[in-house]
Amino acid sequence: MNETRFQPSGIITLTTDFGLRDPFVGVMKGRLLARLATASIVDLTHEVPPQAAEEAGFWLARSFEAFPQGTVHVAVVDPGVGTARAILCAEVAGHLLLAPDNGLLGAFAVKGLAPAVRALTPTAVASLGIRAVSATFHGRDIFAPVAAELAAGRCAPAALGALMSDWQRGRHDLPTLHEGSLRGRVVTIDRFGNLITNIEGAALASLARPQVRIGARVVPLHRTYGDARAGDLLALINAFGVLELAVAQGSASEQLGLGRGTVVEVRELTE
Amino acid sequence: MNETRFQPSGIITLTTDFGLRDPFVGVMKGRLLARLATASIVDLTHEVPPQAAEEAGFWLARSFEAFPQGTVHVAVVDPGVGTARAILCAEVAGHLLLAPDNGLLGAFAVKGLAPAVRALTPTAVASLGIRAVSATFHGRDIFAPVAAELAAGRCAPAALGALMSDWQRGRHDLPTLHEGSLRGRVVTIDRFGNLITNIEGAALASLARPQVRIGARVVPLHRTYGDARAGDLLALINAFGVLELAVAQGSASEQLGLGRGTVVEVRELTE
Amino acid sequence: MNETRFQPSGIITLTTDFGLRDPFVGVMKGRLLARLATASIVDLTHEVPPQAAEEAGFWLARSFEAFPQGTVHVAVVDPGVGTARAILCAEVAGHLLLAPDNGLLGAFAVKGLAPAVRALTPTAVASLGIRAVSATFHGRDIFAPVAAELAAGRCAPAALGALMSDWQRGRHDLPTLHEGSLRGRVVTIDRFGNLITNIEGAALASLARPQVRIGARVVPLHRTYGDARAGDLLALINAFGVLELAVAQGSASEQLGLGRGTVVEVRELTE
Numbered sequence A, B, C: 001m002n003e004t005r006f007q008p009s010g011i012i013t014l015t016t017d018f019g020l021r022d023p024f025v026g027v028m029k030g031r032l033l034a035r036l037a038t039a040s041i042v043d044l045t046h047e048v049p050p051q052a053a054e055e056a057g058f059w060l061a062r063s064f065e066a067f068p069q070g071t072v073h074v075a076v077v078d079p080g081v082g083t084a085r086a087i088l089c090a091e092v093a094g095h096l097l098l099a100p101d102n103g104l105l106g107a108f109a110v111k112g113l114a115p116a117v118r119a120l121t122p123t124a125v126a127s128l129g130i131r132a133v134s135a136t137f138h139g140r141d142i143f144a145p146v147a148a149e150l151a152a153g154r155c156a157p158a159a160l161g162a163l164m165s166d167w168q169r170g171r172h173d174l175p176t177l178h179e180g181s182l183r184g185r186v187v188t189i190d191r192f193g194n195l196i197t198n199i200e201g202a203a204l205a206s207l208a209r210p211q212v213r214i215g216a217r218v219v220p221l222h223r224t225y226g227d228a229r230a231g232d233l234l235a236l237i238n239a240f241g242v243l244e245l246a247v248a249q250g251s252a253s254e255q256l257g258l259g260r261g262t263v264v265e266v267r268e269l270t271e
Helices: A024-035 A053-066 A106-110 A122-127 A138-152 A252-256 B024-035 B053-066 B106-110 B122-127 B138-151 B252-256 C024-035 C053-066 C106-110 C122-127 C138-152 C252-256
Strands: A011-016 A040-045 A072-076 A087-092 A095-100 A116-119 A181-189 A195-200 A210-214 A217-219 A233-237 A242-247 A263-268 B011-016 B040-045 B072-076 B087-092 B095-100 B116-119 B181-189 B195-200 B210-214 B217-219 B233-237 B242-247 B263-268 C011-016 C040-045 C072-076 C087-092 C095-100 C116-119 C181-189 C195-200 C210-214 C217-219 C233-237 C242-247 C263-268
Touching: A011 A024, A011 A053, A011 A138, A011 B024, A024 A040, A024 A138, A024 C011, A024 C040, A024 C053, A040 A053, A040 B024, A053 A072, A053 A095, A053 A106, A053 A181, A053 B024, A072 A138, A087 A138, A095 A138, A195 A252, A195 A263, A210 A242, A217 A233, A233 A252, A242 A252, A242 A263, B011 B024, B011 B053, B011 B138, B011 C024, B024 B040, B024 B138, B040 B053, B040 C024, B053 B072, B053 B095, B053 B106, B053 B181, B053 C024, B072 B138, B087 B138, B095 B138, B195 B252, B195 B263, B210 B242, B217 B233, B233 B252, B242 B252, B242 B263, C011 C024, C011 C053, C011 C138, C024 C040, C024 C138, C040 C053, C053 C072, C053 C095, C053 C106, C053 C181, C072 C138, C087 C138, C095 C138, C195 C252, C195 C263, C210 C242, C217 C233, C233 C252, C242 C252, C242 C263
Parallel strands: A011 A040, A011 A072, A072 A095, B011 B040, B011 B072, B072 B095, C011 C040, C011 C072, C072 C095
Antiparallel strands: A087 A095, A087 A116, A181 A195, A181 A263, A195 A242, A210 A217, A210 A263, A233 A242, B087 B095, B087 B116, B181 B195, B181 B263, B195 B242, B210 B217, B210 B263, B233 B242, C087 C095, C087 C116, C181 C195, C181 C263, C195 C242, C210 C217, C210 C263, C233 C242
């Protein structure tokens, strides 16, 4: 029985670390269109730092709901391409995700979205007419044709493999309150130099007078960039629901000289 | 009465300073497609220098006519996001523009295009079912859904707000001839290192023997790059109608060590 | 007689050195959509090094078959824009290519694809209603409208000009075995720092015990990146069919300090 709630919208998103300098992404789109000429393909990002699977997962889990249900999200950050690592298909809130089994999808588990995960079987892949698979570019040779078949409604997720539970969760912790303190870390830095953490706005809301600290600095919490003076450091809950450190009309990353992994703490102001 | 000449083409262009490194642009497209699945979305540029609203306006005013009438052009370079700054909808030559009220659209005023400008009212935004607006990402939460409704023909510009005249013009001067001289400046630098000025080819055409100067250098005026020898500095009227300084098969910006704001002068050669 | 086997798919790919920082690519898409609103436009790459026509050709020849037959591939790496250089239309294996006559298309000749090449005549261009052509941006003013007419099926290749044979082949050599040795070179470097050569996997297959050398180093040949330890240098036949030197989870270009043009040799291991 191939039951599924998935109703394809015809939209396919792409998240990779391929960059846009080389034709890798374009070639994936060629293979998608070869199987589904009407596909609406959207680049989510291709500038994930090389092989940073968890960072890709972070962004995808915080972005996918901007798309209509029925969207197929393809995420290829895949240092293990061509080895025995599995390829996963996960169903989450009416969306489908395709990603290598390397921790990328763990971001959906910590958000409590209860993804229904399957590993693609060789038989299922072959049954879609997928042949001549290279050892180094599964984005083109497997992910693209499978995504096109799913987006076309010609293949149901259940046909790809059995449900499984022992897939890789990676490192996707969401800090919780411990002794009046939330200790998180910078998980990504955006183009503006904003330091984006894994501390959820919802967790922070439980504090009456939250004080944000990075290293020895106390950072004032504002609602938006324009509420601080140009050049001033501020913290805010960003549009993706997590705590972010920014410099108004500047770069927090440059001004602080800090990067991924830096500890950020929020605690109740007591005195 | 919601009369408008605007007949949507279904095409939406995007101009931002979001870059393509993060999923910001992809997320905007998700929201556009969620409201208008058939939208044809084109990236004009996302690499405007952070918060350079006027540079975004310069390029948009010089590019929009490449698209068919009925196109909705969304420009989000928006350091004031979440503050009291208005969002404008302008109708120009059968196209629609959506942009913050921060000087970006002034480029259309100096080109004599007489944009019909409205500020979006909170009531109009709410009437489109736009809820849960973040303080920091109006591109996703307001610009995208409004653009989709306009491009779908489900919302007329007049429904968004009343015509107004006191919107921000910014700094978008077009030099005019003064005592036999045109004094302009470098307003942007393209990927090839070409220095692009605000001096219009049409203004230059009024000089019989125009001589181009940048600093102490006199720069020969040519028709195209290939008319100079590789490595030589040249000036030309570029495909966007303005004076540009280039190095044939090289970078003028690097060779001259000059950037935005540098004065460029054209004067009548007299002796 | 305007016979052609070309059956348009409605897909148009773009390969340029325009970058994505400026609106050049977006403006080309505007002109494409103005003539063919239903066009499905795919960016192959816009980050070819400025004016590296042969590198663009290398990638296009190794990528085009990912797209369905009937696709129009537009390649604009064009230092001679506005000079007397011709614009070519080539028919290859059911695809069409549009490119300047500067060596770019030579990559298709060495692959033995026997492109049927025509040079666009001024009469043909004018007959498509193409007017007001700038001297510096033929991508927008000629390539885009011609591609749209071809992709729309309103113009057959034969209507653009007569078949010709004396077009520029450029430097697109494929090394062949000579005294038990294949001597090639690095032709491009991808975003991961992988050094990609012009040595075909097929040529290498004729060696029983191939040994790969770059400078004084012997590089072990593997099937995929994950077969080497992180940080180790390896060689493999990549997904585009050519020999590539990589560092597992690292950058070969950075680790070796080597770039385009570096000689790579494969020879039979004899002792």
